[in-house]
Amino acid sequence: MSAADDGRSIGQLVAAATTELSALVHEEIALAKAELRQDVKRGVIGSGAAIAAGVLLLFSLPVFSFAAAYGIHNLGLGLAWSFTIVGGVYLVIAAVLLLLAKVKLSKVKPPRRSIASAKESAALLSSVKPHPRAVPRGRTESQAIENMSRSSA
Template sequence: MSAVEQAEGASRSLGQLFASATAEMSALVHDEIALAKAELREDVKRVGLGSGAIVGAVTLAFFALPMFSMAAAYGIHALGLGLAWSFLIVGGAYVLIALVLGVFARAKFKKVKKPERSIASAKQTAAVLQSVKPHPRPLESSTTDDLKV
């Protein structure tokens, strides 16, 4: 720090110092909120992918299963297998597809976690603020007379 910067710092009034501290605390709080939002956005993306996989599995099972099951079963039956075995093979294939999509969704949901960086930053800020103690100021006689109304 140069001598000019020291002189400027020493000549700042209490109001200027308080305003500066308030601005810095406000910036710190805004930065912590921005960090929390960024971490939550990542988790929302993961939840979205997992939910999309679940919706895909349910949609496949609900709409496509009856149509393709009949077509596939009768196609296998046309190859010479019994009708019951044909339907069993088709049903088993759809169950395997649904299981694969379920495992994918579960893997995406497991990656969702707490916003650890935001929590650590907030705890650090709280620890710093707890150690700060106000300095008592003596009351002036004019303010004491005003308070005795």
């Protein structure tokens, strides 16, 4: 279909296309905002549920500790020894977790490839010389640079 078929000029068609493209971009931005709002809301709800679960888990730890101690006490050991055993089990678990953390953290190394790449890029960029620009007659180099910085701003 040509511009002559519907009676509009090329300028009118370009203006209409620009308006429609602008509207499309605005609608896409609105859709992205709505999706982000929905994702943030889900994230907040999920984080709140995880925090509530953590608090309940923390509150359940003493209850189960007492239950374990009294369970051991029902096997015939004294109450003090029962609580000492439960506390000792927690200490052993903590020590194992600390050893695991130490092993894993000792394997953490700096990002060697990224550092090497950054050094290589810095060395390459430091050896690059800027392209010389011709300075018009009657001007100093600083005036030409000042003029170029004004025109690019």
